[in-house]
Amino acid sequence: MENVYIPHLSVDCVLFGFDEKQLKVLVVKRDRVPGENPDLHSGLFKLPGRLIYEDEFLEDAASKLIKELTSSDDIHMQQFQVFGNPNRIQSPNDLLWLQTQTRLPIRRVVTIAFYALIKIEEDLTDMLERHNARWINLPEVKGLAFDHDEILQEAYAHLKKELTTSPLEFNLLPEYFTLNSLQSLYEVILDQHFDNRNFRKKILKMSYLVETDKTEQKVTHRPAKLYRFDADKYAQNQREMSLFFL
Amino acid sequence: MENVYIPHLSVDCVLFGFDEKQLKVLVVKRDRVPGENPDLHSGLFKLPGRLIYEDEFLEDAASKLIKELTSSDDIHMQQFQVFGNPNRIQSPNDLLWLQTQTRLPIRRVVTIAFYALIKIEEDLTDMLERHNARWINLPEVKGLAFDHDEILQEAYAHLKKELTTSPLEFNLLPEYFTLNSLQSLYEVILDQHFDNRNFRKKILKMSYLVETDKTEQKVTHRPAKLYRFDADKYAQNQREMSLFFL
DNA sequence: CAACTTAACGTACAAATAACGTTTAGTGTT
DNA sequence: AACACTAAACGTTATTTGTACGTTAAGTTG
DSSP states (O other): OOSOEEEEEEEEEEEEEEOSSOEEEEEEEOOOOTTOOTTOOTTSEEOSEEEEETTOOHHHHHHHHHHHHHOOSOOEEEEEEEEOOTTOOOOHHHHHHHHHHHTSOOOOOEEEEEEEEEOOOGGGHHHHHHTTEEEEEGGGOOOOSTTHHHHHHHHHHHHHHHHTTSOGGGGTSOSSBOHHHHHHHHHHHHTOOOOHHHHHHHHHTOTTEEEEEEEOOSOSSOOOEEEEEOHHHHHHHHHHHHHTTO | OOSOEEEEEEEEEEEEEEOSSOEEEEEEEOOOOTTOOTTOOTTSEEOSEEEEETTOOHHHHHHHHHHHHHOOSOOEEEEEEEEOOTTOOOOHHHHHHHHHHHTSOOOOOEEEEEEEEEOOOGGGHHHHHHTTEEEEEGGGOOOOSTTHHHHHHHHHHHHHHHHTTSOGGGGTSOSSBOHHHHHHHHHHHHTOOOOHHHHHHHHHTOTTEEEEEEEOOSOSSOOOEEEEEOHHHHHHHHHHHHHTTO
């Protein structure tokens, strides 16, 4: 009874990345299968995902997918919505691919969607190539297989909402970053402009954002200080906050 | 192929109600089945829920459950989390009940949890009795079957968070209500005290909260004005807000 | 060392919040 | 009808936070 798929259940992952100016999404190529209608050109990319095994934790399935693509364990990841319409697999090509891939007589799949925040790094490129995966700018992603366009939009809506509640930003930025990168991230994700001086004042009030003695490199003007996220101070803060509710 | 259960998938609903002073949850009795261990006294109540049918929308399954219990169609309801641990059915009694109930060799069930906001009304009492259902004050609910205690806690956490974002309050209050009821609702759900005068000022700024010419009845002192929620004005507001993001 | 560019700091005003006090309109009692 | 009682409804002020700008400082390049 090992590694048997539950034919009705899958996980799909929306992996977000940020590269200073753009919010990006990781999509993987969906191979053509024999018998497909070759005239349908949409659906050639999809979100990373698969059916889950009979004894598998949902979170584990998602984690494993993410680890395969990024070789990283420590990723911010969260289940955000279930997509379960009986008719969510519209395209015959998609259904055929799924059946070929799994060798199961699949009709309906309910998928649990996760989103994850990834620090885009150069040394990922090889690994991604091997999985036929690539980063695409969020606004340019369309025509994904299944209902993955919709899943992506919901994931983005969720990210937007969450970012205003908790400091997710540090999961998308490198360890050391400038305040301007941080601002840019907020502007891109929330699709909103911020006054640089006010943004700076506001964000610096956060105790978990700490200055370092490093500075920006290879710029043709005054280099900015680099900051980092202090997870301990954040946890400390959270603990202090929750005391109010005792 | 009609009304065939998917043995791995269910919905569970957390129905919240409010009765002026307390946040309440609707639980239903889980009947004893032959072969049970009668010494186990926990798990005799559960959240409303059931397996879903092969061609059924998740939302429909949840809606139907809610309609059966409240005979109301127009209920604020939202999927909020999936509970899918392979070992989430811990109690042998629970598993046995599930198998007896469904006549299926069930091992693992992934459940999609919904929460819904109900206006508690007197004329519901009969209907609830027929379904062995009853309202319990949130803090007193414990020892539910399956992992329903956990589901309930997550639902409550979710409600708390959502209430600070959108005006869910009107789904829990009767059509006409006093500002004090409204305040009490906020205080109970958010577990936080508010200054009556400041609360009043803040909430009255909301255009969707409108005064009526009705007043509180049967009180032994100056009766308060009754207010109501103006859904149109709220929708209008939402539309205006979203124009900023164009 | 001057010109340039962006980082980093500062100020003034408006709006929102928090912590209070006061008046008013009902009910029930003498 | 005058009174006390109770909670509703309204008001005031100091403080904090947010917004919209102007100014100075520190590095790079030629």
